[in-house]
Amino acid sequence: MSGIIDQIEQILGYDEDAQKTASVLINGRLLTGWTDVTVRCGVDLMPWVADLGMTEYQPAKSASESNENWLGDLNNPAGVPLVNEGDVAEVRIGTDLLITGYVVTVVEAVSPERHEFRLQIASKSMDLVDCSAEFSTYQMNSTNALALAKRVAKFAEIDVVQINGAGNIDLQQFSVILTETAYEIIERVARLAGVLFYDLPDGNVAFAAVGSQRMASGLIYGENVEQMTTVRSTAGRFSSITAVLMTTALLFSEPGDADYIGQMDAVTSGAVAEDPGIVRTRPLLIPAELGDQDYAVTTKRVQWEVARRYGRANTVTVTCDSWRDTSGNLWAVNHMAPVRLKSGEEMDLVIAEIVFRQGEDGTRADLVLIPPEGLMPEPLLLPALSNEGIQAINS
The missing domain is CATH 3.55.50.10 (Baseplate protein-like domains)
Known part of the structure; x- marks a missing residue:
């Protein structure tokens, strides 16, 4: 590994600009000079993907003139491509590894004035x-x-x-x-x-676990954040979420009957969670987990529904002028980071998705941050507790 880093440092140098440069290692050969780069990583995204392009503008040549191979290291002297679909590939930012995977697609486009070469790479998890x-x-x-x-x-x-x-x-x-x-x-x-x-x-x-690691610094509007978008929404949120029993019992009375509410209570598990941010009546019924003794998992489930819906409805998206925090670490998913809004309000959020991009407008990182509640895994009943025998005992 140190040999690869030494090779990168020899080619790119040691200065700050070198840590902004994307390179791809394929078949032991380091490819640099990409004119545009997009790398997308996320907690909810699998596989992570990268799209890199090289472009050379060249004057039109007559048929009698030989068209020199502008790709250089991408082809050997015999004209055999050194980059093929399916090759093992590493994507690095400076000396930092970002994606290990495979070349999925190789695209080469030529015209009299332009020659473009693109690589699409996906992490190993694509399999x-x-x-x-x-x-x-x-x-x-x-x-x-x-x-x-x-x-x-x-x-x-x-x-x-x-x-x-x-x-x-x-x-x-x-x-x-x-x-x-x-x-x-x-x-x-x-x-x-x-x-x-x-x-x-x-x-x-x-x-x-959610937010199990932390960035060395945060995101502050007007300092390392060029653009910030905050979203506060009631979409998909409910005033109360109640787990009900999926039994063969029916509601015999029509809505509006005096006993109708009593019959609803009869099929309610007792697991209820409320969202204080929804002031008008917006109820949601979900099925209780079968075989869940004392409805312990069901209770966690309704609480998770409220918390996750809140988290997904309150997001912050920022555009940073750097791919790194103040300690030189690349922004990383599932890391906690303090965020300071334009109003001065501060909050701790989790980095859920990152797009590292580089092109004509420079080097930028787009980060999507959400409250930790928005990433919590859904509570599930362990399979052994949901078989017919255990259900009969618990009932």
């Missing part, structure tokens, strides 16, 4: 998203959530890494549908473990 998981059995008993996720990701040569010990819980029973993708299985496992599941720069994926 988890696209490919079916293969198992010798569809049902597993007494398994560990982290171990199961590691087993599912192994075919893609991806490891599942714990951050601060997240996700190390036991599952008494877990069933797999044989047509499910690896991502769908791991995503369910992560929800059962109560953790987030997202890409890491080295090509592996993380099990982590």
Whole structure:
């Protein structure tokens, strides 16, 4: 690894501008000189993706003139491309690794005045998203959530890494549908473990709690933030969310009857959460979890519904003049960062999505930040508690 960093430093130099330069390592060859770069990373985005382009303007040549290969290192002297779809690739910003994955698409466009070359790269997790998981059995008993996720990701040569010990819980029973993708299985496992599941720069994926790490500095309008958009909304939010029992009991009285409310109470689990930010009556009914003794998970579920809907309806989007915080670290997803609004109000938010971009307008980073509640995993009843026997005992 140090050899790659040394190579980057020799080519790009050691100054501040070098840490703003994107490069791609393919087949042991470092490619620089990209004229436009877009790299998109996110907690809810898998795989992470990069789009890079080189453009050279050249005068039109007659048919008798030889068209010199402007791509240079992208082709060898024999004219054989050194970049092919499917190649293993690393995307770096300065010396920092940002994406480890594969070249998905190679695009070359030529005209008498212009020659353009583009690469689209996706992180290794694209294989988890696209490919079916293969198992010798569809049902597993007494398994560990982290171990199961590691087993599912192994075919893609991806490891599942714990951050601060997240996700190390036991599952008494877990069933797999044989047509499910690896991502769908791991995503369910992560929800059962109560953790987030997202890409890491080295090509592996993380099990982590929400906001488990913190940036060295924050985002301040008028300083390192050029543009800021705040959203406060009631869309998708409800004054109360109630879990009801999905039984065969029917409401025999018509709405408006004196006993109608009493019958509704009869099918209510008692798990209710209210959103104080919604002042008018906007109720929502959701089904209670079957087999949930004392409705412990159901109670968490209604609270999660209120909190997540609030978090997703209150976001801050900023455009930064730098890809890094004051300590020189790249902005990173699932990191807490203090945000100071134009009004002077300060709040701690989680970086949910980042777009690193570079082009004619310079180097910018677009960050989407949301309250931690907006990223909390949905509480789920462990599979062993939802089988028919346990349901009968709990009932």
